[in-house]
């Protein structure tokens with residue numbers, strides 16, 4: 001992983017915003033007595049109103065440093081991603097008479113545009129495409145990207161009380177705050193944040209904040225007694241619980257990077273999965289330039305499945321992104337392009353390669369499907385290579 005000292009410098013304006021966010025977080029830290037759990041730091045660094053990475057003005061998504069991007073997501077990489085997802089959605093929408101989609105954290109609006117375009121091409125009606133977006137800046141970008149679908153797209157500030165339809169999210173769970181824990185000499189202690197110079201540093205919870213009974217149950221799944229640092233996902237699990245409570249009938253389809261608990265908490269993953277993205281570089285210092293870099297953790301899909309099932313959802317499928325996309329027809333879609341047309345075919349097949357390759361997004365990224373009150377049989381995206389049993393054996 002890259003050392004932060006070698007990373008490119010931000011513009012003076014971006015730096016000024018980071019300094020303002022740093023003092024905002026510092027004030028929260030002082031008010032809390034000098035220590036904050038990492039989850040609270042992560043929440044402020046990403047979502048402090050007007051200043052956080054997602055709630056402020058950072059560019060975030062893009063192919064390279066030149067367009068100001070820090071990382072690239074599947075719908076940004078290729079329209080084949082959203083078009084293939086749309087084919088899975090079309091199957092469920094037609095079979096079960098569903099015509100409403102809710103997308104969480106819609107980024108630049110590319111996934112929504114790809115899905116709405118493909119559903120229209122397939123002749124599958126979508127009465128409403130609702131976007132729940134925490135970032136005002138991203139909402140503005142989505143309004144421009146989705147201008148052609150103005151009649152269908154609406155923006156919501158919060159989850160509706162009752163949902164009938166499809167709930168969709170790409171790389172949303174990994175952007176939710178995590179708690180960080182370290183086991184040293186057999187004892188778990190929550191890891192948090194203190195002031196250090198002009199910024200912040202790691203600090204284990206002081207005694208007053210740390211009682212053995214507070215250690216989350218998920219950590220009982222960490223085998224052995226070796227020293228390890230890892231994360232628990234209270235925010236992501238609360239999110240899926242509240243989606244499940246509101247879903248009256250339909251499908252939840254989520255894509256993200258992560259593993260079942262047995263892999264997540266494997267002895268070899270001794271440093272956990274916390275990762276930061278800044279201008280296409282990955283590193284492990286969450287205190288570098290608050291507000292100017294993404295902070296993420298991989299998803300514990302066992303925890304997501306358990307919460308969903310505890311709230312009455314059915315686990316309808318879990319597989320790698322590559323399997324899902326191939327099952328749902330990505331290769332057929334690629335074959336519809338003319339291989340002699342180098343300007344369209346080559347970029348499309350290169351992007352497909354990145355979406356499917358084990359070394360890139362194909363294996364680390366997963367798709368999970370959860371349903372209520374619709375009998376899907378087998379969803380086509382999970383027809384071959386479904387690994388749902390790996391989440392259930394952990395459960």
Ligand SMILES: C[S@@+](CC[C@H](N)C(=O)[O-])C[C@H]1O[C@@H](n2cnc3c(N)ncnc32)[C@H](O)[C@@H]1O
Pocket residue numbers: 054061073074075076104105106107108111132133134135138169170171172175176239
């Ligand atoms: C890594 S970005 C992914 C964006 C987009 N889905 C894509 O694939 O390009 C994560 C997004 O999740 C959003 N997010 C995180 N927590 C959320 C929540 N509770 N509700 C809605 N959006 C959320 C963030 O604001 C951000 O837009």
